[in-house]
Amino acid sequence: MHSFADAIDIGAAEDGSLRTGQAAVWHDPSGRADLSAALQALEQGEFRPLAGAGSTGLRKGSYWSLFILRNTTDSSVPIHLEYVDHQLIRLQAFASASVDTPHFLELANLAMGESFARRPVFHNRFVVPVVLASGTSEAFLVRFDSEEVGFVFPSMRIWSPDALSKSHTGETAVLSFLFGGIALISLFSLIVGVTTREWSFFAYFVYGISKIVAWGTILGFTHQYVLPDGFHWSYMSAAGAVSILCGLVFDRLFLQTRKYTPRLDLILILMMVNAGVLLGSALLQIKAVALMSITFALLLYPAFTVIALVRWRQGSSEAVVFALGWTLLLAGLFYQALRDLGYVEHNLVNYYLPPLSSFIEMVTIMAAMGMKLRRLRLQGLESERQYRRHLEQSKVKLEGLVRARTEELEKAKQQAELEARTDPLTGIRNRRSFLSDAELCIKRAQRRGEPVSLLMFDIDHFKSINDNHGHGIGDEALRQFSVTIQRKIRETDVFGRLGGEEFALLITETRPDSLYTAERLRDNIAQIRLRCPEGCVQFTSSIGVAHGSTDESVETLLRQADHALYCAKERGRNMVVEYSEQSSSTAGSAETPLNPEPV
Known part of the structure; x- marks a missing residue:
């Protein structure tokens, strides 16, 4: 057993920095191997270190990971083993109390389609709770299954229960902030659309709401909070397809490609057809077609930047801001692709980089739409009313600046009073x-x-x-x-x-x-x-x-x-x-x- 995996020493305050599972990995192309087949592969020396930075790449079948955890403390230690990603259909964990002569027993059998209430830990990703006795070592076999074909990261983070709970709370808070920001931008766009009767603002509102639904579903929060029962992987593809389709509709309206760039508009129509194929394959639960459709969509995404730059050359000033926002989104998605293909190591930063870049894209494009709105105001019959609104906004901004300056002065006063009462060398009273x-x-x-x-x-x-x-x-x-x-x-x-x-x-x-x-x-x-x-x-x-x-x-x-x-x-x-x-x-x-x- 030791020839396949070195023991990982754990303590009572694990913060997720330790990860398991990449030193001894076995690929089961059929995806049907059970525990006995995995143990036979282990005996035959088929477990190998995972190539790449952590991802198996887009391959069929399931993956088995072997690792050993050793409790180096004087008391029993409860830990949570958290799968590092969200797009996994099933996870099975087996443990053996004996490292030298392993006899594995099932610890957990988690599936995306099962009721969320059956999960032993309330978390949007798969988590397996384990308790290690004082001074003991346990061997673990974990099966990662994406069904048919998909990206797998055969690794699990090691947490103490409290640390994982705090991390999950922090992640949820950050995503709530991002989703709340997108929701506010979308609501603002709806209000502007009602005021100006400009269809692109309505489309942007729908696009923003679809983004919240898509990312919430893809990251597992829809399953956790909205649809705890009867969730299926196809919901992620369907939500992504709807978001892509809404984005394409908005882009065509905003850039006015049908009127000003009719030839390039054919590319957007092709992408809309592809989004329909993705939606259909999701509803029919054809995973291979869904993955190919998503890949094809990502390959065509750079066309938006090209079209926006062409519109900018034609005189649309807001199109260059649109190109910047879309390029930022492309950077996040491209980095995600490098992670999925195993060229970049998986971590929480690049895990949340796509939704973060999507949020930045929304903010940047909102700025572009603001430029368009300004142009419409100047051209419309309601210029005087919009001018008063601009003055009101300036007043609010000025009041904010005054408040901020007042706060700065108050802080400076407090700092001066503190310095007058404090010895500068030791920091105590003078x-x-x-x-x-x-x-x-x-x-x-x-x-x-x-x-x-x-x-x-x-x-x-x-x-x-x-x-x-x-x-x-x-x-x-x-x-x-x-x-x-x-x-x-x-x-x-x-x-x-x-x-x-x-x-x-x-x-x-x-x-x-x-x-x-x-x-x-x-x-x-x-x-x-x-x-x-x-x-x-x-x-x-x-x-x-x-x-x-x-x-x-x-x-x-x-x-x-x-x-x-x-x-x-x-x-x-x-x-x-x-x-x-x-x-x-x-x-x-x-x-x-x-x-x-x-x-």
Whole structure:
């Protein structure tokens, strides 16, 4: 077994980045092989690495994929195996608890035509839930069947259940945004069509709605939310055929090919006939004909760009914008074709690139239609009313710009206020902000009858750090010092930089607790390590502690804590010294003024 597939190590937080199934793949041209036939092919060494970037290409039959998953954690891990694409008719999964002597049992048998309620996981793509016991490995055989002929991606993403649920929610939200945008554009086109009596706007409305139906059906959301029972693959081809047909009708009306380019209009008529064949083959469930019709339609799609450029040369200014939008759609569809043929690796980006490019096409063509509408306005009898409407739109736009500018100014004001209160190097409060917040905290504690203590820190021998290792290391020491303190204190505590290497912390704790906190912080500071070319730099801190009474201000506490800090330095540094009235009277001349606020 190991000669065919290497084990994939999994954990409890898989995010879909790991994929399975491309190291050992077997092609069953008949599409009728069962599990015993697959195991026989495995024994005969017919499983091979998949050629290409992930797709089997347009081939008949089914594909079997072998892979091994290994739980490297100390507990059982639930995972979800998600098929990477949507256009798959059936997926069967088998598992064996023994890797060396496999005995496979069926895990799941999922089919597109079955009721959506039978799926073990609520997802628009096939998902197989699996639970791996701690420290065990399991072998899996997965059968991918597209029936008759189709593109298959014999690979599955590995997710934790929560991660897959979040990803699915995100995908659904993005598609809802895209579909909502197309719906709004279509509705706007309908309103303009009613106003101007221009048929191309009505056709564009129908085209937009057909796009929503087509992509929702192709990506599996119609089956998930609209038709949970009795869904069939032919619905995807039928929805695509209707969307292509609606697009052709709109293009002929918009570009006026029948009037201005009658010869090129024959190509569009041919494409309409082909779309009818696609619709008929979908209704009759002839999959091979449907695939050939779709391929033929894609081959003729570049003709739209050529026709639009010809109309632009004839004087239709909006035709060049139409050509740009259609070219963007072609780019997305061409990239999808490269993915389906196995030249480009399958991922979520190119998976959703076609509907995204379709959305961009709608927006771009809407701009072209706006140009056409403008031309009709100027030529029509309703120019005065349309001019007033334009002024109203300008007013709304100006109000939006004013609001946006107001918001920018407000953000700038908030940023300036934040910068005025923040030390630029460490990101904590500066001296002025600390004094203000600490004063408020003391008054609040006095009203509540809570004790307060002020801790003043000084980094020992900080000048030697700058002298021996440079100011860059010194700045990093200040930052790491600040980060260490912030991580160990509460959000209600007030912490700030007074200047240089001096910092202050105001806490609402009793005398014993505040001393314990000071010792704990001193120990945490001593554990800081800074890497530099000369080696590892570490430093300590001296701490002076002052305790507040009912009528003391923050300035008084600062002077007392500064005196205690001076005593800590005199006694050898790297220690906590508590302020007392006795020590103050004994060494009153030893008090030092507070450092000025840093610039």
